[in-house]
Amino acid sequence: EIVMTQSPATLSVPPGERATLSCRASQSVSTNLAWYQHKPGQAPRLLIHGASTRATGVPDRFSGSGSGTEFTLTISSLQSEDFAVYYCHQYNNWPALTFGGGTKVEIK
Amino acid sequence: QVQLVQSGPEVKKPGASVRVSCKASGYTFTSDGFSWVRLAPGQGPEWMGWISAYNGNTNYVQKFQGRVTMTTDTPTSTAYMELRSLRSDDTAVYYCTRGARPIDYWGQGTLVTVSS
Numbered sequence: 001e002i003v004m005t006q007s008p009a010t011l012s013v014p015p016g017e018r019a020t021l022s023c024r025a026s027q028s029v030s031t032n033l034a035w036y037q038h039k040p041g042q043a044p045r046l047l048i049h050g051a052s053t054r055a056t057g058v059p060d061r062f063s064g065s066g067s068g069t070e071f072t073l074t075i076s077s078l079q080s081e082d083f084a085v086y087y088c089h090q091y092n093n094w095p096a097l098t099f100g101g102g103t104k105v106e107i108k
Numbered sequence: 109q110v111q112l113v114q115s116g117p118e119v120k121k122p123g124a125s126v127r128v129s130c131k132a133s134g135y136t137f138t139s140d141g142f143s144w145v146r147l148a149p150g151q152g153p154e155w156m157g158w159i160s161a162y163n164g165n166t167n168y169v170q171k172f173q174g175r176v177t178m179t180t181d182t183p184t185s186t187a188y189m190e191l192r193s194l195r196s197d198d199t200a201v202y203y204c205t206r207g208a209r210p211i212d213y214w215g216q217g218t219l220v221t222v223s224s
Contacts (some may be wrong), residue, residue, distance in 0.1 A: 095167035
């Protein structure tokens with residue numbers, strides 16, 4: 001099983017500032033990596049797939065980068081609606097797909 | 109637009125079974141499959157397996173082999189997930205999702221509570 005490790009667990013950021021979230025895979029997942037945003041009481045939302053491709057309708061302040069085992073999600077200027085939990089997800093190792101434990105982005 | 113609408117919350121006793129439904133709309137039902145993912149308190153999401161809505165082929169995570177069954181019903185555009193021999197650590201929100209590589213849409217989730 002590929003273990004996905006996200007850091008930090010919690011990120012406190014003032015509105016308007018940049019947030020950088022990390023995700024590390026225990027072995028290479030190529031670029032088969034997605035990021036999801038999850039707000040309480042809502043369905044998670046796909047933000048990024050293929051490590052760096054924004055999903056339809058996702059604002060360009062969200063960007064993803066990385067390949068192999070190291071990945072980053074960057075939110076260039078945090079808006080109030082961006083405070084949520086973010087999960088990374090590898091879909092390279094079929095049929096044993098795995099998720100990270102999440103990073104909670106909270107208002108500082 | 110793609111929508112996945114799940115059935116309501118369930119409370120079950122240990123050893124019982126639960127079946128969660130997921131009605132899909134806004135796309136051709138058989139064009140993709142469904143992954144089922146659960147989210148337990150304090151943990152990251154856990155992928156349970158996948159079913160093709162085209163031909164019913166399934167892939168289950170080994171951890172759930174023998175306890176889970178995923179099915180689809182094309183005439184009603186509905187996917188189902190049954191989990192048997194429930195234990196307290198099966199308490200979680202269960203999500204149906206479209207696709208697997210990657211998952212692109214999620215249902216609203218169904219809370220399953222296992223308690224004596």
